[in-house]
Amino acid sequence: MMLLLRNATLRLLFLAQALYWSCSLIGITLTALIGAQLAPLNSLATLPLALLVLGNLLAVQPLSLFMQRHGRRRGLMLGAASGVFGGLLCALGVQLGDFAWLCLGALPIGVYQASAMYYRFAALEAVGAAQRGRASAWVIGGGVLAALLAPSLALWARAALPTPFVGAYLAIAGLALLGLLITSRLPQGAAPRPPRAGLTSARELLGRPQVRAAMACTAAGHGLMILIMNATPLAMQFCGLPLARAADVIQWHLLGMFLPAFIAGPLVDRLGNRRVSLLGMVLLASSAAVALAGLSSTLFLLSSLLLGMGWNLMLVAGTHLLGEGHGEAERGQAQGLMEQGNSVMAALMSFSSGALITSLGWHAVNLLVWPVLLFALALFWPARRRQAANA
Numbered sequence: 313m314m315l316l317l318r319n320a321t322l323r324l325l326f327l328a329q330a331l332y333w334s335c336s337l338i339g340i341t342l343t344a345l346i347g348a349q350l351a352p353l354n355s356l357a358t359l360p361l362a363l364l365v366l367g368n369l370l371a372v373q374p375l376s377l378f379m380q381r382h383g384r385r386r387g388l389m390l391g392a393a394s395g396v397f398g399g400l401l402c403a404l405g406v407q408l409g410d411f412a413w414l415c416l417g418a419l420p421i422g423v424y425q426a427s428a429m430y431y432r433f434a435a436l437e438a439v440g441a442a443q444r445g446r447a448s449a450w451v452i453g454g455g456v457l458a459a460l461l462a463p464s465l466a467l468w469a470r471a472a473l474p475t476p477f478v479g480a481y482l483a484i485a486g487l488a489l490l491g492l493l494i495t496s497r498l499p500q501g502a503a504p505r506p507p508r509a510g511l512t513s514a515r516e517l518l519g520r521p522q523v524r525a526a527m528a529c530t531a532a533g534h535g536l537m538i539l540i541m542n543a544t545p546l547a548m549q550f551c552g553l554p555l556a557r558a559a560d561v562i563q564w565h566l567l568g569m570f571l572p573a574f575i576a577g578p579l580v581d582r583l584g585n586r587r588v589s590l591l592g593m594v595l596l597a598s599s600a601a602v603a604l605a606g607l608s609s610t611l612f613l614l615s616s617l618l619l620g621m622g623w624n625l626m627l628v629a630g631t632h633l634l635g636e637g638h639g640e641a642e643r644g645q646a647q648g649l650m651e652q653g654n655s656v657m658a659a660l661m662s663f664s665s666g667a668l669i670t671s672l673g674w675h676a677v678n679l680l681v682w683p684v685l686l687f688a689l690a691l692f693w694p695a696r697r698r699q700a701a702n703a
Contacts, residue, residue, distance in 0.1 A: 321498060322451060324497055325454070325498070328495055331488070332424065332428035336425065336428075338484055339364070340361075342480050346477050363419050364422040365422060365655070368425045370422075371423040371426040371427070372651040373648040373649075375390070376430065380645070384437070385498045385500050388430065391430075392424060392427065392489075392492035394424045395492075399488055402414050407478050434498070436448055444580075444581070444632055445588075446578055450573060459569070520637045525630075525691055525692040527634070532593075536596055536623075539661035539664070539665050539680070544615075548561065548609070548612055561612050565620045568618065568619065589626055593626065595619075597682060599681070600682060603615040604678050607674070
């Protein structure tokens, strides 16, 4: 913890992470409800969330290359400014009762989401090699503040102005503005210009076992977390459990996502990223096993808690492992590839979650966890063997 307190860059990134996740949780809590009110068809209620994912997908790789050339600070400021713009557009759409403006505002909020995924990479560059696991983990841990504060903020902002929900998006714009001010105080952190870019460079990176393993680790963890998290409230509703209990389960899931960051970093620095990755996989597999054991609210809560913890360990360890597979000049391309993979998995799981839970059921959705983890482990193993050979 003293590392976080002494390093000004890490303090700023911790706060920026808390602000981003506060925006994200307000949007997750309210956007589908607003979409259902404004959409011309019920089937379009979640279109704004889908467009947010699209904005993320379109921006994640260009942002990484932009930061490679122009420095970390400018890229993160650009992302936060997009969050301000998107929040204002959405607020205008709600005020006017215009679904199109709401959808349009979701796209730049997706750009903000894409930029926030690079906070943990910026943390790696702010410390020495022996402290990188703790640095990235503690920055991810900024989401704890959001998990504790954002639900109450969302409820307050929803009714803060005469037109319901306008205040929520103005709150998103205001929080993103604070994020813009905070990121403007970061050091520039420019990296050398890459000697090569484009498809050839990406193919070379993907040919390295460490890069493939790191991407498989974070993409599997991120995708499975999105799949199960989105399906959990629907499953609890189908079981007749009260909405208040579902909210408790999601809050514990969010705490599971962020609280382990404060121990995941030291674990990576002491045990290595591969062992921590495997521990994260075990936690995700255990989450599925608990979900398959029954349909009580207690089992839903425990499963969601383990799900969040497994995601955290796999994200922290995979981020650290990626650094072993690329040089400084390849940083932007490698980090962009990782975030592109995470975003693609998030989009696939987000779009398929509702269809899977309604067509196959809760148990079948959780059974999908184990083959995805086995596939990630198959890509992970060559990198583990190479590390052993080099030891």
